[in-house]
Amino acid sequence: MATIKILGTAGARFVVAKQLRSSAGTYIEHDGTRIVLDPGPGTLVAMAKQKPRLAVEKLSGIILTHAHLDHSNDVNILIDGLTEGGLKRRGVLFAPRECLQGESAVVLKYLRPYLKEIRILEAEKEYKLGNIPFRTSCRHYHTAETYGLVFKFGKKQVGFLVDTLFFPGLLKSYEGCDILILNVVRYKPHPSPNVQHLCLRDAEEILSKLRPEKAILTHFGMTMLQARPNQVASKLSRKLRLDVVAAYDGMSIEV
Ligand SMILES: [Zn+2]
Structure with missing residues (x-):
């Protein structure tokens, strides 16, 4: 059995800046392996x-x-915490190349040797972190090098369809997911193609084609919060005849 704890559900600049929802990441525990996915601001505090x-x-x-x-x-701060400030060399970090090299690198160089290993994520590859196997999606259309993830917990597959503009090629990467967690930042499409996020209409298209056992909407921007994620999710659920729910801060999912 796996436990997934969505610590934060904030998705865009204003929701994050005002902390209308927490911007902490997601905690996953399965078969003795414990992972934090996408540790946004406040993850350590939320943990x-x-x-x-x-x-x-x-x-x-x-x-x-x-x-x-x-x-x-x-x-x-998570690397510092998990290695006890470098006293214990442990932990593995998985990240796209851009997070580690070049102008957009986000991992401090002095912390890197504290980790047991750093693995570069690439498109459509299989990986394993402790006892949790997972694979990456195709590269997303987003303003940073981005890959979604599909975790395997025994026979169940859980997909994290993270930030991206919708494009049909996306669907293949998430086929077969029993549970699909989607970052739906916007309620309505944004007029600018530079805003590379899913809106509700995109989520509907994805879910109507993939039809997972359960879908969880998260990573909300202002327009989604104003539309009330719970109501939006139950309306979509009725329309598609699928189990669709909206995430809330601290939501736990047992797989
Ligand atoms: Zn993003």
């Missing part, structure tokens, strides 16, 4: 405040889907 506390020093590793601040802000 410490869970009851019982989620122990940063017991993490097996961290995964970044891309370098944007709302997905990577706490990566450095």
Whole structure:
């Protein structure tokens, strides 16, 4: 059995800046392996405040889907915490190349040797972190090098369809997911093609084609919050005859 805890559900600049929803990442535990995915601002604090506390020093590793601040802000403090300030060399970090090299690198150089290993994520590859196998999606259309993830927990597959503009090629990467967690930042499409995020209409198209057992909407921007995610999700659920729910801060999912 796996436990997935969505610590934060904030998705865009204003929601993050005002902390209308928490911008903490997602905690995953399965078969003795503990992972934090996309540690946005407040992840360490949210972990410490869970009851019982989620122990940063017991993490097996961290995964970044891309370098944007709302997905990577706490990566450095988590590395420091999990290695006890470098006293214990442990933990594995998985991240796209852009998070580690070049102008957009987000992982501090002095912390890197504290980790047991750093693995570069590439499109459509298989990986394993401790006892959790996972694979990457095709490269997303986003303003940073971004890959979504599909985790395998026994026979169940859980997909994290993170930030991207919708494009039909996306669907193939998430086929076969039993549970699909989608970052739906916008309620309506944005007029500018530079805003590379899913809107509700995109989520509907994706879900109507993939038809997972359960879909969870998260990573909300202002327009989604104004539209009330719970109501939006139940309307979509009725329309598609699928189990669709809206995530809330601290939501736990057992797989
Ligand atoms: Zn992003």
